[in-house]
Structures are given as C-alpha cells and as structure tokens.
Amino acid sequence: MWEEYMDNETMLSFQNVDVINNGNVRVKDISFDIKKGEQWGLLGLNGSGKTTLLQLIAGYVWPTSGSLFSWQGKYGQINIPKLRSSLGWVSDALDDRYRTRQSDTAIEIVLSGLFASVGLYENTNITQVELAEKWMRFFGIEEYRDRRYSQLSQGEKKRTMLARAWIAEPSVLLLDEPCTGLDVKGREEFLESLESLMALNNAPALLYVTHHIEELPPSIKNVLLLKNGEILHKGKKYDVLNNANVQQTFDVKGNVQWENERPWLVVSR
Known part of the structure; x- marks a missing residue:
C-alpha cells in the first residue's frame, strides 16, 4: 500500500527512480521526498535531468524502474488528470503554446x-x-x-x-526555468512576486528548476544538485551550495557568495 511510504506531510516521494529511453539515461536512482510547504531548487547544467523530474511529477514521463508516490497515491494507480489539476506549472513549453494564441x-x-x-x-x-x-x-x-x-x-x-x-491554488508549484529570457528588472519583479506567494499561509510546495543559482529567492531553503541524471547533493541550501559542490555540479571554478539569503556564483579563471 502506498500509505506505507507516505505520511501526512509528504507530498511527493521518489524511490530509486530511473528513466531510460533507448539506452539513454535521463535520470538514475533518484530518491528524495518533498514535504508540504517545502520549497526546493533543482540545479544543474542543461541535460542534467531537471526537467525530467518535473515531467515525472506531472505524469508526462514514467519511471523505467523505481517508484513514485504523490499525496494522492502511487503513480500508475492514480488519476493523472486529477493530479495535474492540483499542480501549477510555469515553463517555456507552456509559453510556446500561448505564442500561437x-x-x-x-x-x-x-x-x-x-x-x-x-x-x-x-x-x-x-x-x-x-x-x-x-x-x-x-x-x-x-x-x-x-x-x-x-x-x-x-x-x-x-x-x-x-x-x-496559482489561481486554482495548487498543492505543488512547478517552475521550469521561469526566468529564461528575462532582463534583470523582469527577473527581479518575477522573483519578488514569487516571494509574495511563498509568504502566504497556504503557499504550495515548490520545485524551482534553474541552472543559475542567483535566481534562487530567499524562500527556497532546500536544493538538489543534479549531474548526468544523478543526484550529487541534496539538503539545506547553506549546507549544499558550497564552493566544492557548485564547482562539481557546473564544471567551473568559482566561489559562492551570499547576499540577502541569495547565492551568487563568482566564476574565476
């Protein structure tokens, strides 16, 4: 029974999830839980598996092996359209569909x-x-x-x-590179709006996908670092976003600096 793996506070649970298409490993051995009201940043280079995790949650991609659970039940046994009605989504793919309208x-x-x-x-x-x-x-x-x-x-x-x-007040909000294409003013206005939302008493669980650590607003307390489809590190942002972990994730030399609870990567030669 899926209740064995979930408590009242767990919204989503990945348990040793793999996604492999025609020998191509999209994600491998993914295990982590998202609790009610938690805000997570999913960080990694392009192609590291970030968007695949969101697609798994929304039921657009299915695990090749392992198990995935939501607060509504185990994937494969739940009503996916009903689940999607409880998810909020912001992505370039959705923007593209509106560009035809x-x-x-x-x-x-x-x-x-x-x-x-x-x-x-x-x-x-x-x-x-x-x-x-x-x-x-x-x-x-x-x-x-x-x-x-x-x-x-x-x-x-x-x-x-x-x-x-947000208008339907979803239980989980999925943001897939939401600041793509924005200038600095537009980015900061968007992040300010997001911070206002996260301050509400009924704020949703949040997964914020990006490959720019400076986009992470103060409300995001947890981060997961992905590389080549695998989790490198996960946990509280101040513990995980250190110089060594960020250099390993993004294949660059640099230092992480903090200002107003936001991390900034200063790249060195």
Whole structure:
C-alpha cells in the first residue's frame, strides 16, 4: 500500500527512480521526498535531468524502474488528470503554446488556469473573474487585464503565467526555468512576486528548476544538485551550495557568495 511510504506531510516521494529511453539515461536512482510547504531548487547544467523530474511529477514521463508516490497515491494507480489539476506549472513549453494564441488577453490566460487548459473555452462567472482580478492585483499585473498576450513584455508574460499557475491554488508549484529570457528588472519583479506567494499561509510546495543559482529567492531553503541524471547533493541550501559542490555540479571554478539569503556564483579563471 502506498500509505506505507507516505505520511501526512509528504507530498511527493521518489524511490530509486530511473528513466531510460533507448539506452539513454535521463535520470538514475533518484530518491528524495518533498514535504508540504517545502520549497526546493533543482540545479544543474542543461541535460542534467531537471526537467525530467518535473515531467515525472506531472505524469508526462514514467519511471523505467523505481517508484513514485504523490499525496494522492502511487503513480500508475492514480488519476493523472486529477493530479495535474492540483499542480501549477510555469515553463517555456507552456509559453510556446500561448505564442500561437497572441490575441488572448492577460485575464483570459489567468482564467484558463482554473480549467488547466491552454486557452479559455469555458464560460466564466463573476466569482471566477473576480478571483482572477484578485490574483492579478497580487502579482502586480492588474493594469494589463485586457492587454493581449502579444502586447505584454517578457516579464509581464511570466507574471501572468505565475498568476495562471496559482489561481486554482495548487498543492505543488512547478517552475521550469521561469526566468529564461528575462532582463534583470523582469527577473527581479518575477522573483519578488514569487516571494509574495511563498509568504502566504497556504503557499504550495515548490520545485524551482534553474541552472543559475542567483535566481534562487530567499524562500527556497532546500536544493538538489543534479549531474548526468544523478543526484550529487541534496539538503539545506547553506549546507549544499558550497564552493566544492557548485564547482562539481557546473564544471567551473568559482566561489559562492551570499547576499540577502541569495547565492551568487563568482566564476574565476
């Protein structure tokens, strides 16, 4: 029974998970747990397996071996569409799908998060519209309510997608390289919005995928370092993000410096 592996605080549990496609190892022997309300940063070079972990959680990729559990049950025995309705997702892949829908307005995009659809196909009521407006105010994008997607800046698009991911108040929030394409101002505005969300009493468990350690906001307390599909290190960020571990993960020489609870990598020659 899956209850043997899960307690009331565990949201997700990877147990010796491998994903191998045609001899290509995407992830190998992945074991770690995510507790309710925990915020994790998943760090590694491109191709290290970060996105594969998110795809496993969302049921788009299946383990070749090992077991994966959610708070709803064991993967392979649970209703995946129901699970996905409890996940919030921000990614470039989702952005790409909206790029074919340039005329959608910001509020339509946010509302679509209630139905886990790309595009708004359902009739909405005043309560749902007011909910969308509430979260647009929260993330500082209320003034773009009726602006088309094509007219939004990159930073505005990302915060709109964050509002879309959160409007249904999911149990787990998956952010896959959410600051890709943002300038410094856009990045900091997005991270400030994320920090506001993580300060809520009902903040979700968070997995934040990136290969830039300076993107990790203060609310992220735990990190997992991946390389070639395997976990190198995992645990509290101040313990894990030391010079030796970061150099091993990213194949660079450098030093980790901390400022306002955020790590910064200073690369040396």
